[in-house]
Amino acid sequence: MDTKELLKxxxxxxxxxxxxxxxxxxxxxxxxFKGRGxxxxxxxxxxxxxxxxxxxxxxxxxxxxPFVKVFEEERELTMMLLVDVSGSEMFGxxxxxxKEIITEISATLAFSAMQNNDKIGLILxxxxxxxxxxxxxxxxxVLRIIRELIEFHPKSxxxxxxxxxxxxxxxxxxxAITFVLSDFIADDYDHTLKIVGKKHDVTGIRVYDKREExxxxxxxxxxxxxxxxxxxxxxTQSRSVRTNYAKYYLDRVNYFQNSFTKSGSGYLSxxxxxxxxxxxxxxxxxxx
Numbered sequence: 001m002d003t004k005e006l007l008k009x010x011x012x013x014x015x016x017x018x019x020x021x022x023x024x025x026x027x028x029x030x031x032x033f034k035g036r037g038x039x040x041x042x043x044x045x046x047x048x049x050x051x052x053x054x055x056x057x058x059x060x061x062x063x064x065x066p067f068v069k070v071f072e073e074e075r076e077l078t079m080m081l082l083v084d085v086s087g088s089e090m091f092g093x094x095x096x097x098x099k100e101i102i103t104e105i106s107a108t109l110a111f112s113a114m115q116n117n118d119k120i121g122l123i124l125x126x127x128x129x130x131x132x133x134x135x136x137x138x139x140x141x142v143l144r145i146i147r148e149l150i151e152f153h154p155k156s157x158x159x160x161x162x163x164x165x166x167x168x169x170x171x172x173x174x175x176a177i178t179f180v181l182s183d184f185i186a187d188d189y190d191h192t193l194k195i196v197g198k199k200h201d202v203t204g205i206r207v208y209d210k211r212e213e214x215x216x217x218x219x220x221x222x223x224x225x226x227x228x229x230x231x232x233x234x235x236t237q238s239r240s241v242r243t244n245y246a247k248y249y250l251d252r253v254n255y256f257q258n259s260f261t262k263s264g265s266g267y268l269s270x271x272x273x274x275x276x277x278x279x280x281x282x283x284x285x286x287x288x
Contacts, residue, residue: 010146013107020277021111028284029112033077033177033201043067077177078135079113079120080200081106082164083149084182086126087157087226091209096272098207102181103149105205105276109179110142120145121176124152127160129167135176157227161189165196178202183212185252190259197263203283204260204267206253207276214246 021029043056046066059067083106089099110120114137121135122145131152133145161182168178178200196202218236225232235241253269260267268283270276 006147006151009150010143013104013146013150014111014143017104017107018111020108021115028281028288029109029116032284032287042070044070077113077116077118078172078174079109079118080123080135080168080172080176080178081109081120081145082123082125082168082178082180084126084159084161084164084180085124085130085152085154086159087229088159088183088185089207091212091226098183098209098272101207101270101272101276102205103146105207105270105280106149106179106181107142107146108280110145113177114139114142118177121172122148123164123168124148124154125160125164125167126154126156127158127163128156129164130154130156132167132171134171157229159186159227161186162192165189165192169196169199172200176200179205181205181207183208184256185212187252187255190255190262193259193265194263197265202260202263202265204256204265206256206267206269207272208269209272213249215242217242 043059044067046055046060046068050068054068054070056067056069083102085099089102090097106122113120117137119135119137120142122131122133123129124131131148133148159182161180161184164180168176178196180202182204184204184206193202215234215236221234221236223232223234224230257267266283266287268279270279
């Protein structure tokens with residue numbers, strides 16, 4: 001992809017996701033993820049409806065009329081995006097690949113955090129850590145993250161979610177709002193998630209395609225494993241083949257939901273051809 005085409009894609013995603021964060025998610029994000037506490041800002045004259053417990057009696061006595069203390073939320077929060085860039089994300093039977101939806105969701109979250117003056121960091125992972133961008137503030141930093149999400153080429157095609165969570169725990173010493181974006185067709189991350197969930201505010205966002213839920217009856221079909229490049233001939237006419245695959249897929253979904261629930265973390269799922277806006281907004285409202 002040349003520079004001109006890349007910048008055009010970045011701009012297109014920025015326009016769409018910035019509008020969402022400005023008009024929809026900015027306030028919901030702020031309500032959902034609170035700061036570390038309240039700090040004193042100023043005193044002002046008492047107004048009807050003010051809580052009498054906030055009256056500053058020293059200033060009130062000095063001016064012989066009531067004044068109240070005003071506090072502001074102390075934010076300085078950090079958002080970390082853990083994004084799966086393994087081979088299975090390059091799949092999609094609708095208008096977009098899973099990777100493209102994950103990029104849009106990540107950009108929307110990043111602009112929402114930027115709007116609230118929070119830091120944003122990025123970890124791209126497969127079965128290894130492909131890229132780490134330390135948390136920073138500002139629009140230019142968010143645009144860099146979007147560029148990497150669009151054009152980064154991973155060295156591996158496999159997935160290891162547990163490895164990504166361990167890396168997060170190692171580099172982030174303070175609590176971070178953490179979004180893990182993946183199709184979660186993986187195992188063996190529940191124990192690590194439970195440990196990381198005690199320190200960080202973790203949400204898993206599962207992005208999937210409707211064709212992954214079950215295999216259609218198409219006769220003998222050659223299939224390729226997106227993460228191992230292994231080719232196999234599959235008899236999709238066989239009911240047992242279709243049943244076993246459906247069970248395997250459902251087991252992965254249940255494992256994802258149970259792992260995040262047991263760790264005290266949040267989760268949501270969004271299909272490629274569905275509106276991730278409604279899913280995210282519903283999640284934020286439930287959390288708030």
